[in-house]
Amino acid sequence: MNGAEINDLAIKSLREPLSPEDEKRLEIWLRANPTHAAQWDDEQRLNQLLNDLPSVQLSSNFTSLVLRTIQNEPRSKGTSTWFTLFLAAKRDWLRPLAAGVGVALVVLVVYRQQTHWQRVEWVESLKLASGVATALQANPVGATPTVELLEDFDAIRRLSTVTSEPDLTLLAVLE
Amino acid sequence: MGVMPCLDDPDAALMTRVKQGDTVAFAELVEKYQQRIANFIYRTLPDAAEAEDLTQVVFVQVWKSADRYRVEAKFSTWLFTIARNLCLNEIRRRSRHPADSLDEATAEGDDHPGRQVPDRESVGSPELLLRNELQDKVQEVLNTLPDQQRTALILFKEDDMSYEAIAEVLGCSLSATKSLIHRARETLKLKIKPYLRTGEWGN
Numbered sequence: 038m039n040g041a042e043i044n045d046l047a048i049k050s051l052r053e054p055l056s057p058e059d060e061k062r063l064e065i066w067l068r069a070n071p072t073h074a075a076q077w078d079d080e081q082r083l084n085q086l087l088n089d090l091p092s093v094q095l096s097s098n099f100t101s102l103v104l105r106t107i108q109n110e111p112r113s114k115g116t117s118t119w120f121t122l123f124l125a126a127k128r129d130w131l132r133p134l135a136a137g138v139g140v141a142l143v144v145l146v147v148y149r150q151q152t153h154w155q156r157v158e159w160v161e162s163l164k165l166a167s168g169v170a171t172a173l174q175a176n177p178v179g180a181t182p183t184v185e186l187l188e189d190f191d192a193i194r195r196l197s198t199v200t201s202e203p204d205l206t207l208l209a210v211l212e
Numbered sequence: 213m214g215v216m217p218c219l220d221d222p223d224a225a226l227m228t229r230v231k232q233g234d235t236v237a238f239a240e241l242v243e244k245y246q247q248r249i250a251n252f253i254y255r256t257l258p259d260a261a262e263a264e265d266l267t268q269v270v271f272v273q274v275w276k277s278a279d280r281y282r283v284e285a286k287f288s289t290w291l292f293t294i295a296r297n298l299c300l301n302e303i304r305r306r307s308r309h310p311a312d313s314l315d316e317a318t319a320e321g322d323d324h325p326g327r328q329v330p331d332r333e334s335v336g337s338p339e340l341l342l343r344n345e346l347q348d349k350v351q352e353v354l355n356t357l358p359d360q361q362r363t364a365l366i367l368f369k370e371d372d373m374s375y376e377a378i379a380e381v382l383g384c385s386l387s388a389t390k391s392l393i394h395r396a397r398e399t400l401k402l403k404i405k406p407y408l409r410t411g412e413w414g415n
Contacts, residue, residue: 047397048393051369079405083401083404083408086346086350086407087369089350090255090350092250093251093254095247095250096264100242100246102268103268104242107271107272110276112276112279
């Protein structure tokens with residue numbers, strides 16, 4: 038036996054008498070470690086003090102008082118909504134699953150919103166660029182690109198990546 | 213949702229009836245647990261009158277929240293969790309309004325008939341007086357323990373709860389629970405050492 042086991046025995050003996058086996062082991066241990074006898078006595082006295090603590094005396098009609106009180110108390114309604122089920126599912130699979138679905142939904146909404154705004158910006162840039170291109174075609178010398186277009190590097194970069202294939206297709210259709 | 217009731221817990225079956233509004237089953241649970249809950253509260257808030265009031269509040273809360281009880285959970289764990297939370301609320305309320313008592317707080321609408329308190333043991337002999345004084349002292353020391361330590365020790369001692377159930381009430385791990393009980397005992401031993409060694413309280 039070691040110190041931890043003695044502690045366990047002391048705690049165990051707080052609410053039930055030690056088994057004959059435990060008593061025997063303890064006796065052997067105390068014989069081998071007589072200096073710990075006083076420590077064990079302290080444990081036993083502490084247990085005695087705790088066990089001697091008085092119980093609170095309740096009214097003899099306590100149950101009827103409670104029953105009378107509950108007659109006037111409204112009860113919470115049954116918990117059948119998904120939200121309350123989610124709250125109740127402390128250790129079930131439902132809570133992590135619901136949390137995962139929630140996170141996925143948030144990510145999806147954010148992604149869609151971001152894609153939408155990217156498209157809007159792209160369309161605006163292309164409109165600006167096409168306006169300048171039209172002006173240059175009408176008056177190649179006088180029409181100069183606006184400052185906004187020159188500042189809009191993204192639009193210029195995108196123009197260089199557009200292939201001529203859609204234009205050629207369109208021409209073929211027109212012809 | 214098909215949930216299996218806690219098979220080794222007959223109280224869960226009673227709670228299933230309570231959920232359907234069965235007051236007989238509810239009365240059975242009140243009878244069974246009133247003393248344990250009252251003692252638990254009394255050890256936490258050492259005031260006999262308020263312990264009874266708060267015990268009543270615990271059972272009223274059980275009735276009101278019966279629909280939230282999950283039958284797969286052990287009833288006593290759920291019950292003591294309610295009791296502990298109410299005690300903590302009461303401790304917080306007292307720290308905010310030290311002069312108020314629960315009696316005053318619940319006086320309105322108190323149309324119940326008077327309580328029938330049984331005669332208490334009359335204490336007259338020096339031995340009994342000494343014993344009572346010692347018990348008060350131990351209770352006083354118990355009150356100085358941190359809440360978690362005190363609750364763990366009380367639940368272990370008074371209510372024969374398993375370490376697992378205590379851990380659930382306290383919301384901590386099994387090893388933390390064992391450690392709390394051990395530390396509570398160590399602190400108690402240290403503070404009541406004069407008595408432990410001499411058999412008398414040394415001031």
